[in-house]
Amino acid sequence: MPFDTTNPEKFRADIRAWLAENCPTEMQDGDSTADSICWGGRNWTFQSDAQKQWLNVCAENGLTCPTWPQEYGGAGFDRDQEKIWLSELGRINARLPLQSFGIWMLGPALLHFGSHEQKLHYLPPITRGEIRWCQGYSEPGAGSDLASVQSKGEDQGDHWVVNGQKVWTSYADKADWIFALIRTDKDAPKHKGISFLLFDMQSEGVSTRPIKLISGASPFCETFFDDVKVPKDQIVGTENRGWDVAKYLLTHEREMISGGGSGRGAGRSLAKVLADAGHDLSEASLRSEAIACDIEEMSVALTIERYKDQAAGGKGVGDASAMLKYAGTELNKRKHELFMSAGGSEALQWDGATGSLPADWLRTKANSIEGGTSEVMLSIISKRVLGLPG
Amino acid sequence: MTNLTLNEDETMLVDSARGFLDEASPVEKFRELRDAGKAYNPELWKQMADLGWTGVLVPEDQGGIDMGHAAANLLAQEMGKTLVSSPFISTAVMAATALRQVADNPRAAEALGKIASGDLTYALALDEGVKHAPNNTQMQAERVGNGFSLSGEKTFVVDGGSADRLLVLARTGDDDGALTLFDIPADRDGITRTAQNMIDARDSAQISFEGVEATGEDVVGTVDQAMSVLSPALRAGQAALAAEMTGLSSGAFGMTVSYLQERKQFGVLIGQFQALQHRAAHLWSDIEVATSTIANAGRMMDEDPENATLAVSLAKAKACQTAKLAVMEGVQMHGGIGMTDAFDMGFFMKRARVAQEWLGDYGYHAEQIAKIKGY
Numbered sequence: 001m002p003f004d005t006t007n008p009e010k011f012r013a014d015i016r017a018w019l020a021e022n023c024p025t026e027m028q029d030g031d032s033t034a035d036s037i038c039w040g041g042r043n044w045t046f047q048s049d050a051q052k053q054w055l056n057v058c059a060e061n062g063l064t065c066p067t068w069p070q071e072y073g074g075a076g077f078d079r080d081q082e083k084i085w086l087s088e089l090g091r092i093n094a095r096l097p098l099q100s101f102g103i104w105m106l107g108p109a110l111l112h113f114g115s116h117e118q119k120l121h122y123l124p125p126i127t128r129g130e131i132r133w134c135q136g137y138s139e140p141g142a143g144s145d146l147a148s149v150q151s152k153g154e155d156q157g158d159h160w161v162v163n164g165q166k167v168w169t170s171y172a173d174k175a176d177w178i179f180a181l182i183r184t185d186k187d188a189p190k191h192k193g194i195s196f197l198l199f200d201m202q203s204e205g206v207s208t209r210p211i212k213l214i215s216g217a218s219p220f221c222e223t224f225f226d227d228v229k230v231p232k233d234q235i236v237g238t239e240n241r242g243w244d245v246a247k248y249l250l251t252h253e254r255e256m257i258s259g260g261g262s263g264r265g266a267g268r269s270l271a272k273v274l275a276d277a278g279h280d281l282s283e284a285s286l287r288s289e290a291i292a293c294d295i296e297e298m299s300v301a302l303t304i305e306r307y308k309d310q311a312a313g314g315k316g317v318g319d320a321s322a323m324l325k326y327a328g329t330e331l332n333k334r335k336h337e338l339f340m341s342a343g344g345s346e347a348l349q350w351d352g353a354t355g356s357l358p359a360d361w362l363r364t365k366a367n368s369i370e371g372g373t374s375e376v377m378l379s380i381i382s383k384r385v386l387g388l389p390g
Numbered sequence: 391m392t393n394l395t396l397n398e399d400e401t402m403l404v405d406s407a408r409g410f411l412d413e414a415s416p417v418e419k420f421r422e423l424r425d426a427g428k429a430y431n432p433e434l435w436k437q438m439a440d441l442g443w444t445g446v447l448v449p450e451d452q453g454g455i456d457m458g459h460a461a462a463n464l465l466a467q468e469m470g471k472t473l474v475s476s477p478f479i480s481t482a483v484m485a486a487t488a489l490r491q492v493a494d495n496p497r498a499a500e501a502l503g504k505i506a507s508g509d510l511t512y513a514l515a516l517d518e519g520v521k522h523a524p525n526n527t528q529m530q531a532e533r534v535g536n537g538f539s540l541s542g543e544k545t546f547v548v549d550g551g552s553a554d555r556l557l558v559l560a561r562t563g564d565d566d567g568a569l570t571l572f573d574i575p576a577d578r579d580g581i582t583r584t585a586q587n588m589i590d591a592r593d594s595a596q597i598s599f600e601g602v603e604a605t606g607e608d609v610v611g612t613v614d615q616a617m618s619v620l621s622p623a624l625r626a627g628q629a630a631l632a633a634e635m636t637g638l639s640s641g642a643f644g645m646t647v648s649y650l651q652e653r654k655q656f657g658v659l660i661g662q663f664q665a666l667q668h669r670a671a672h673l674w675s676d677i678e679v680a681t682s683t684i685a686n687a688g689r690m691m692d693e694d695p696e697n698a699t700l701a702v703s704l705a706k707a708k709a710c711q712t713a714k715l716a717v718m719e720g721v722q723m724h725g726g727i728g729m730t731d732a733f734d735m736g737f738f739m740k741r742a743r744v745a746q747e748w749l750g751d752y753g754y755h756a757e758q759i760a761k762i763k764g765y
């Protein structure tokens with residue numbers, strides 16, 4: 001590692017110097033709209049040479065997944081080092097080099113439940129942005145009641161034959177591999193017959209059909225499995241105990257969604273964001289709503305930090321991730337209502353001066369649905385955290 | 391690196407504080423004080439001094455334990471849970487913070503020592519109107535010879551009826567910022583204290599000053615420079631009060647969740663109704679979020695006090711909203727019994743209302759935040 005880890009000051013200085021040398025200026029625009037994200041994958045077309053260069057130089061140094069162990073393609077940073085890394089990125093407004101379901105969801109689950117061989121096999125391609133993953137959880141009959149998935153895997157000795165349908169599979173048409181919840185024991189109680197399987201989206205029998213969203217985009221799909229052969233070593237955790245993996249992964253997904261990923265205006269003064277959008281905040285109700293949102297945003301951000309500190313101290317975030325998800329996503333929706341109202345009629349046009357705002361606004365409505373709805377989050381808190389009766 | 395979780399010392403402090411307060415000052419004790427018409431229990435104050443709490447912000451040289459603002463906030467938070475009534479915030483937090491800015495002054499050093507030993511209490515006489523607005527101070531401290539003559543009215547002087555000494559903010563010039571902070575005994579000639587009959591049954595006084603004499607010695611810090619000593623004290627008080635309010639919110643919430651688990655209607659526990667479960671879960675989330683802002687304010691005051699204003703105003707603004715919700719839900723989810731004087735929830739509600747106003751309410755702190763963030 002090119003960074004001196006003997007003390008925080010030296011470490012920060014090294015990071016800063018490294019960034020000055022390696023982060024392309026075009027990547028220092030603080031842009032975090034849906035269009036600027038680097039997702040990686042076999043079919044990825046880089047939006048610019050700078051994006052490619054930034055990904056590669058970070059990947060070479062483990063910096064796409066800085067807290068993962070070095071042997072699996074990470075940089076092995078501890079929580080304090082990660083904070084320094086992120087704060088130095090923030091200082092120069094740098095984009096994240098890579099974002100993906102592999103980083104947010106599968107990686108943490110594999111690190112926890114995977115075998116050493118699986119980690120060596122699956123993690124480094126994620127860190128290098130070579131394999132892009134999608135999440136095959138929801139089905140037409142299994143949304144909030146996720147454990148009632150019906151897609152099934154038939155045991156054929158050294159492999160399963162998988163049949164069924166998933167829905168709302170984000171980026172299924174662009175992804176290289178899928179992690180999916182498949183029923184491998186139809187006689188067991190619903191939570192006890194699910195396995196967590198991994199397979200290539202190019203496998204024979206996998207097909208996808210994009211679904212158009214209210215925002216006009218088609219980021220998610222119906223996904224069909226028709227006699228798909230999945231080798232037995234492509235299971236994470238134990239057969240029929242996939243629900244444990246699924247739940248663990250969800251806590252990470254929820255933590256990620258709670259931060260609004262890096263939603264519009266996150267971490268900046270909302271006043272500034274609105275001013276940039278040409279609004280002077282002279283109207284009393286807008287101004288007070290902007291301040292209220294700002295207060296809530298700072299408070300929620302601190303809460304995410306506090307829970308990460310707690311997790312780094314060995315106490316997992318666990319069920320409290322439901323609280324982070326609930327608070328973060330409801331806030332993100334509220335903020336976008338504010339932005340739309342500040343944008344006035346300009347924000348009513350798909351291609352107006354507010355850019356992607358209308359589409360972003362519509363997209364945020366999904367935040368409180370995807371990864372478990374707000375209502376489901378509140379139920380998790382009331383039952384598992386507060387212990388209220390069934 | 392700033393870490394928003396409790397360190398080992400802080401965890402121990404919280405555990406021992408909780409253990410002590412559950413014994414010495416559960417909510418029943420507050421009820422006894424209220425019924426007896428007393429604002430606080432001097433014996434408890436002595437015990438708090440023996441535990442080092444009154445010296446939590448007093449330097450070790452003056453006999454304090456000097457654990458810092460994060461620790462002071464944690465103590466306030468634990469006191470809030472069972473509505474402990476004491477001059478902790480006025481004396482151990484605000485006066486101690488003001489005086490330690492000038493701790494090289496022997497008088498201040500002596501006072502700090504007495505705060506730590508529990509032998510001296512303070513109140514801050516700041517506000518003159520119905521809202522917190524220290525910068526609008528009109529009360530005059532006219533120069534007379536080598537000293538000053540103070541005349542004017544202060545209101546909502548929390549702990550002002552019982553305090554031994556007062557920190558009084560007065561105008562010493564026409565410029566906006568020409569304010570001076572005086573440290574004078576509460577019984578000096580010309581001072582009249584009138585108790586205010588507060589909804590939270592705690593000590594607050596209206597204090598009138600008629601030609602009260604003060605010497606140069608009585609000035610804390612420098613003439614016309616009150617804010618250099620008062621600002622850190624206000625920040626410390628606001629953060630500790632926010633912490634108390636978050637503790638109060640948890641206290642009210644704990645009672646509410648227990649009630650959901652014991653009260654039956656329609657043949658089931660009311661905690662089985664999803665409408666109530668979700669409101670309880672929302673409130674819990676909100677208290678968690680408020681707790682993070684308190685932790686952050688404490689860390690900022692200890693690590694980077696010059697830049698802590700935003701963190702402190704954030705904590706107080708958030709705590710005001712959360713406490714309001716916690717006590718409203720607390721009464722609502724208890725139904726009729728929540729409205730009775732015999733039940734404790736009303737105490738939480740009334741304390742929350744007073745604590746919102748004291749040292750700046752949501753609107754005041756939202757305005758500070760707006761200024762800092764350029765709205």
Ligand SMILES: Cc1cc2nc3c(=O)[nH]c(=O)nc-3n(C[C@H](O)[C@H](O)[C@H](O)COP(=O)(O)OP(=O)(O)OC[C@H]3O[C@@H](n4cnc5c(N)ncnc54)[C@H](O)[C@@H]3O)c2cc1C
Nearest residue numbers: 135136137138143144168169170366369370371372373375
């Ligand atoms: C943009 C987007 C991306 C997504 N990406 C993926 C993906 O990549 N992979 C994937 O597997 N899934 C994905 N999802 C699916 C998502 O996880 C589900 O939509 C979600 O879990 C809700 O399920 P549902 O749509 O069936 O709604 P339902 O479960 O039918 O819910 C309908 C309504 O009923 C409420 N409700 C349900 N049960 C209860 C209850 N017990 N108490 C109170 N209220 C209740 C819900 O809160 C909701 O308001 C995505 C969804 C969206 C919107």
